[in-house]
Amino acid sequence: MDKRDYINYWNYFIFIDKDLFNTNRYIQHSEKNLMAYSSEFARIILVACAEIDTICRLLCKEIDNTCDFSDDSTRSGDIRQYSGIILSRYPKLTTTEVELTTLQIKKKSWKGWENKPTYQSPQWWKDYQMIKHYRHLNFEKANLENALLSVSSLFILLLYLHKTAYGFTFNPELNEPKCMMSLSLFDMDDRVLDKYEYESLPDF
Secondary structure, eight states: HHHHHHHHHHHHHHHHHHHHHGGGSSSSSSGGGOHHHHHHHHHHHHHHHHHHHHHHHHHHHOTTOOOOOOOOSSSSSSSSHHHHHHHHHHHTTTGOEEETTTTEEEEEEETBBSSSSBBBBBBHHHHHHHHHHHHHHHHSBBHHHHHHHHHHHHHHHHHHHHHHHHTTTHHHHHOOOTTTOOOOSSSSSSOOHHHHIIIIITTT
């Protein structure tokens, strides 16, 4: 994977993260408000989950370059297919924990994602599908909790993609001036990728 492409995906994540952080000005990020829903949360969930689909496909191709997920098709794979490749290589991904600074709580956002014995999606992904296809009946699923879980899940995938593609050989924070480093929702030190990729990802 070209390093410049990774930087573009990382920077796009930063924009999503900042959009979600800014909702704290209108709906206080607290455990009491996790079920609060809005059109802005719906937008963030839809954008984050569309990006998750893309990053899953890229991660699959880094894990197994023979997989037939295409970059030229609008429908080249789905979350069920991705799980077979990703979870076979990284079975502990679902235990990865991220601390959300605005709530001061830790979440395992990929908890519930399973490939065997039968496929299971995380609940926030199921809710995303209901928002995407039947929002008029499920608008309450466009809530703060699902927004936080979908964005943190994207964050985890990006770290796994980075570690899979580059190992210890490329830290965009140090080597790439176009990399945006300011994260709002996650508890980070000055070396974001050092801290999380090399210490906190359970499969490495």
